[in-house]
Amino acid sequence: MFQEHGVPSSAALEVSSSTRCLFSSKLVPESLPYLSHIVRAIIAANATWSPNDPLELYLERVSGDIIQAVQALKESRPKPTEDLRSLLAELIQNLADCSAYCTDNSLSYPFDRAQRQVQDVLAIIFPDPSQSESSARKEIVDASIDPQISACIEQFKLGPHTAPRLFNGLWQMSSPAWGSASSAKQDIALTELVRCGLVGTDMADHYGDAELIYGGFRNRLPREVADRVLAMTKWCIFGPLEKPVTPEFVLEAVKERSRRLSGRVELLQFHWHDYEAKEYLQILAELVKIAKAQPSLVSAIGLCNFDTEHTVEACEYLLANLGEVGIVSNQVQYSLIDSRPTVAMAAACQKYGLKLLTYGSFCGGFLSDRWLGKPAPDVYSETLGLTPSQRKYYDMISTWGSWEELQALLKVLRGIADKYNVSTSNVATRWVLDHDEVGAVIVGTRLGVSSNVSDNMHVFSFSLSDEDKAAIAAVNPPEKAKALFDRIGDCGGEYRKMH
Numbered sequence: 478m479f480q481e482h483g484v485p486s487s488a489a490l491e492v493s494s495s496t497r498c499l500f501s502s503k504l505v506p507e508s509l510p511y512l513s514h515i516v517r518a519i520i521a522a523n524a525t526w527s528p529n530d531p532l533e534l535y536l537e538r539v540s541g542d543i544i545q546a547v548q549a550l551k552e553s554r555p556k557p558t559e560d561l562r563s564l565l566a567e568l569i570q571n572l573a574d575c576s577a578y579c580t581d582n583s584l585s586y587p588f589d590r591a592q593r594q595v596q597d598v599l600a601i602i603f604p605d606p607s608q609s610e611s612s613a614r615k616e617i618v619d620a621s622i623d624p625q626i627s628a629c630i631e632q633f634k635l636g637p638h639t640a641p642r643l644f645n646g647l648w649q650m651s652s653p654a655w656g657s658a659s660s661a662k663q664d665i666a667l668t669e670l671v672r673c674g675l676v677g678t679d680m681a682d683h684y685g686d687a688e689l690i691y692g693g694f695r696n697r698l699p700r701e702v703a704d705r706v707l708a709m710t711k712w713c714i715f716g717p718l719e720k721p722v723t724p725e726f727v728l729e730a731v732k733e734r735s736r737r738l739s740g741r742v743e744l745l746q747f748h749w750h751d752y753e754a755k756e757y758l759q760i761l762a763e764l765v766k767i768a769k770a771q772p773s774l775v776s777a778i779g780l781c782n783f784d785t786e787h788t789v790e791a792c793e794y795l796l797a798n799l800g801e802v803g804i805v806s807n808q809v810q811y812s813l814i815d816s817r818p819t820v821a822m823a824a825a826c827q828k829y830g831l832k833l834l835t836y837g838s839f840c841g842g843f844l845s846d847r848w849l850g851k852p853a854p855d856v857y858s859e860t861l862g863l864t865p866s867q868r869k870y871y872d873m874i875s876t877w878g879s880w881e882e883l884q885a886l887l888k889v890l891r892g893i894a895d896k897y898n899v900s901t902s903n904v905a906t907r908w909v910l911d912h913d914e915v916g917a918v919i920v921g922t923r924l925g926v927s928s929n930v931s932d933n934m935h936v937f938s939f940s941l942s943d944e945d946k947a948a949i950a951a952v953n954p955p956e957k958a959k960a961l962f963d964r965i966g967d968c969g970g971e972y973r974k975m976h
Contacts, residue, residue, distance in 0.1 A: 478515070479524035485535040489515065493539060500546035505553065508546050509564040515539055516571040516588065520578045528585065536587035541653025543568070543591035544685045547598045548651075552683060557602050565599045589660040593693075594686040597737070618697045620668045622705065627674025629937040633832060633916045636768075636777030636805040638743055640707055642910055643933060645670055645678040646836060646919040647687040654865055658925025660690070666924045667694050671702060673930055679808070679834065679919045681711035681746075682734065690924070692738035709744040709834075710734050711781050711808075714757075722756045727763035731775050741773055746781040746808055746834075758794045765795060765803030779806035779834070784967040785821040792829040802829050806916060809968040811835035813844060813886065813905050813949070814870070814877045816958040817968040823914040832916030835909055839920070841870030844905040846894075849887040853880040866921065877961055885952045893948065897939040902929075906936045908949060 478489040492515060499508035518524075519536070526532040555561055572592040579586040631642040649656075658666075670676075680687035688710055695706050712730050720726055734742050747764060749757035764778045780788060788807055795803045807826070811818050811833060818833060826833060839845065841864065854861055856868045863871075874883055890901045897904075906918050920933055941949075 478518040479522040483526045483530035483532045485532050500549055505546050505550040509568055512543050513568045513571045516575050519575055537657045537659050538653055540588045540591040541657030544594045547594050548685050551598045562603055569595050587659050590686055593689055620671045620698055620702055622674050623672050630674045640677045642917045644917045644919040645675055645922040647680040647684050649921055649923050650685040650687040656923050656926035662925030676705050677707040679709045688737035696739050707743040708738050711746040713748040715750045722759045724763055727760055731767055735774050742775040744777045744779050745775045746779040748781040752787050761791055762798055778804050781808045782969040783807050784969040785825050788825050806832045806834050808834040810837040811909055812838045812840050813908055814840045815873055817962045819958050820962045826914040833914050834917050836919045838906055838909045838918045839902055841867040843870055845902045849891055889948050889952050893945050899935045900932050903936045907941055
């Protein structure tokens with residue numbers, strides 16, 4: 478499989494492709510022997526590679542495959558059989574052997590993330606009280622916040638915290654389809670984000686190893702820097718509960734997020750699958766109580782993808798039962814293309830003191846110079862290499878209007894961008910930030926794969942004038958938001974319809 482220095486063979490590529498088909502078809506246990514085989518083959522072939530050559534990049538992708546497969550295994554809640562334990566133990570041993578091989582041969586170890594994820598899932602499925610987690614801090618990351626660069630960043634209040642108005646989004650870590658990088662490369666990317674003052678990061682319990690990566694990074698920062706870093710994660714319930722809602726049940730879920738982050742959760746965002754099942758109201762009440770009683774565990778509670786009606790229902794329930802709203806935010810899709818939050822959600826935010834944390838504000842990259850003057854893409858074209866996000870947001874654009882209307886909007890945005898010497902994406906982001914209900918825009922971050930941090934920071938270098946806003950409204954009138962609302966419903970419903 479690895480006969481030539483720095484190059485994966487066609488056989489290696491075929492094995493990886495077949496393995497992805499297995500775990501993508503929910504045949505995760507069946508995929509584990511193949512993943513072990515790939516790792517073992519490295520040592521058997523005396524494979525070698527150099528930084529960023531095709532083989533190293535291939536192995537980083539295999540690491541991403543292991544992470545995704547094991548994440549799928551965890552979410553399937555498998556029975557803790559001895560066969561499964563044996564498969565996971567074999568994979569861990571092969572990874573450990575590969576780590577020793579890399580050390581002996583002065584090679585970068587591409588599976589650090591995968592090894593940590595497998596160990597974590599093994600501990601969840603086969604808990605062993607005698608194996609306590611190490612609290613020792615590893616080598617300190619040389620990171621600091623540059624006061625000159627970060628001074629321009631706008632801030633807002635998020636519960637007890639002061640947070641930047643741009644968050645780093647780690648949803649791309651839910652799949653290697655967006656690219657995969659080693660821990661070392663991700664450390665470099667995270668260090669650069671912190672240096673710029675972008676210290677707020679959004680993740681979730683189902684975003685692969687995002688919590689493990691961010692928690693591990695935060696715990697290796699100098700204390701004075703770590704104390705300013707904000708971890709926003711989620712507790713997502715996508716199906717009926719298997720046990721009744723009790724304070725103990727909710728507390729255990731919070732502790733699991735804290736365990737994965739190796740520390741405090743600054744904001745825990747809650748997503749619920751079915752509004753007709755009202756247990757979510759009890760859960761929210763318990764979450765607010767925990768945040769008040771144990772701020773060292775979790776210090777603020779928010780919602781994720783709640784529509785206006787049920788955001789109001791939750792706030793009224795909390796007011797009636799706790800005497801306070803208690804929640805501080807709701808995460809929803811919000812962009813120039815999808816401005817449904819302006820129809821009803823904005824008023825609810827004003828009434829109950831909530832801030833929106835918005836995703837999709839770049840519309841998967843379609844609100845950028847790359848697509849100005851370009852024909853509509855074939856979303857299934859292999860040569861274009863569209864990401865899953867771009868396929869999703871292309872559907873949203875088609876629901877919002879035509880490709881010709883998008884081009885008209887991009888042309889206006891480009892004209893405004895030229896006036897301020899910024900990018901089209903900066904103008905699209907600024908438009909979202911200029912709404913009072915918006916706390917922060919979440920920017921997808923492909924850690925260690927690519928970086929747009931320098932360009933993203935320009936969003937704080939200008940403001941949209943009334944003339945700019947009028948020019949945008951001329952090609953994207955507010956009526957479009959109401960039409961989209963009437964056609965597909967309120968914001969916050971996209972992912973609920975999938976489950």
